[in-house]
Amino acid sequence: MHDDDTLQIQMAKYPFLTETGKYLKDKSLTLEELNNPDWKPVIEKAYHRITATIAGKIYNSNLDQPDIEILSFIIAIILLKKSGIPTFSRRFSLQEARRAENYLKRDLEWKGDGSIVEHVKRKGQSQQLALDILRNEFKLDVVMAEDSFKVRVTDYLKRGAHFHEREWKLVNRKVEQGLVFLSSDETVRLIRKELDELIGSKIQSINIESIPDTFQERVRDIKTLASNTLEIVTFSGEYPPCVKHGIEVLERGENLSHSGRFLLATYLLARGQTVDQIVPLFKNAPDYNERITRYQLEHISGSLGKGTKYQCPSCDKLRSENLCFAIPDCDGIINPIQFGKKRKTNA
């Protein structure tokens, strides 16, 4: 395999890299040319790429056709930008991030066949590229060890300390000489959020004035899909600002943190809403899955599991999680649940 081919395949795996722009420039392909019916299959692929992610699936790449892979990604982000549906853009960046995550994992622990010389060379190339992406795009220096990967304690804490699972606590990691030992899966998991944000920023930053007719048709389809599947959820009543913030984040189709979702669920349950009433609120979340949402809400409400009904977190707890957006009306309350009641007393 030639180095050029290798580079193309790498770009097909990671089309969000800055190198992709240079590649397109070298090809001197213009948007007008893409209006040619010959390119229709690539536009279809781009559309398929979007619909797969809307359905919550990871798009399956075909690395035998790297050119089409790279172009379909670029066209997909143009279509999304022109459609202007934030929820779909979020879902796309999330699932594309998962897709790239899978490639990064594989590249980090490259296991191939062929002659030993070829194997060593390909493994070296593939690992080097993955390490370069982690270093250049995410400022994560990874040192290869015999059977693990090592990252600096501070780089680890900046990410791992914000994960909720206990296994990510530093005390549950092997730590030596300022380095944390990780598997390839764990190393890549560390940058999941940043990968998602990087792809999201590509959609945000792309600036195309007019698009070919062949694109227009698919933009219309995406808009129709949005009006058929996304629900505008409106809730009546005065909510405290922290709850309002959570609802707004979800309405914009942005990702709300685990703690933010927990706040919404416990607050609304405490205000007497049912699981059925709350589920649609999460419909615009980029990683929405009705079955999982329902399961989690039922757990929080106490109707599943050990029957523990979880309480709405206190204002103190929310402040420590940067989820407090206090306004003067919040004075004197220690839990969001008291928001309305306190106000009545004051009135």
Next chain:
Amino acid sequence: MHEKSVATVESALKEYYFNRFDLIHVPTRPTQREFGYQKFNSGMTRHIAIKTDKELHLLLMKEIPSDVYCSNAYYSFPNLPMSEKDWKGADLIFDIDAKDLTLSCRKDHSIFKCVSCQAVTKQHLPKCVKCGSTRFESTSVTCKNCINESKKEVRKLIDILNHDLGIKNEEIEVYFSGNEGFHIRVTNQDYEQLDSQERADLADYIMFNGVMPETFGIRKQNTSKLDLSIEEGGWRGRIARNLFSSKIKTSQTVKQIMVNGYSAFQLKLDEMRHIMGVRVDPKVTMDIHRIFRLEGSINSKSGLSKIQCNNLDSFDPFLQACLLGDDEVQIICNCPLPITLKNKKYGPYDNETVTLPKFVAVYMICKGLGTAV
């Protein structure tokens, strides 16, 4: 504190701050730090910018503060309100205090003072024998054991900073806090940018908090795969060396863990946390906006100085941090226990008028056990 006592202590502090400018300096990057101070019987004054030693000395002479503080954080605008300061980073800091170590000696050097009638006792009684009040203030006086045990925690902390976190000795500054413990400051720039949550996780690591049996290969369904080696570094190595103290015991230990099961291993880890985890105050480490006692300044809880310990093993705070003058001062002292300062024993005193060196008189007043005449 009574007016006369305030005057006595302030005069001693003024003399110290005037004579010992050599000990009191602004820390590195002073223009980016927030300073603050407190005066006796008064609140905290914060959000002050001090750029040079000269400015600091001027403030000390003018205000004669009881306590002086400086932020571990760096800001673009340290003198503006917190929300406008523009946080740039913060030194990593640790506080080890003897009162948090649950030491058995504490009961031998604690004194309880009735809030109503000021009567003092060595025991914690439910009611004051003189006036029947149930409200007491407690204080504790000089104890070598408390200092030695705190030093042990400092050594444990330095071992983790060096070997686990890759922080060099040159990047670690150890200070006597000025009362009953030690302050540790890490100057490694990599750690400056950590936010509060990240520092809390780091404190948990140092304290060995939140550890799971799974980390060592012990699962609820399978307890036979203990994965540890004494050759390893970090907590894994420490735990292995604790469990497998001799070769003969190794196989027995593994067998025992397998038989006793998951919950028993979790309990074993909790036991080890009490012995091996470092007892730092996590609230201090995770606070990225704290103003921390300034090195060289006097701690008004004792009249002793917060000073750097260059040799922890030989450091004696009751000698080396006892830096106030020794002119004689008359006070009424009510201290039922003897104290030792500068290698000399003073007391006990039963509500009597005594003439003492200034450093002892101030110590007694600061501890609430003496009043100026």
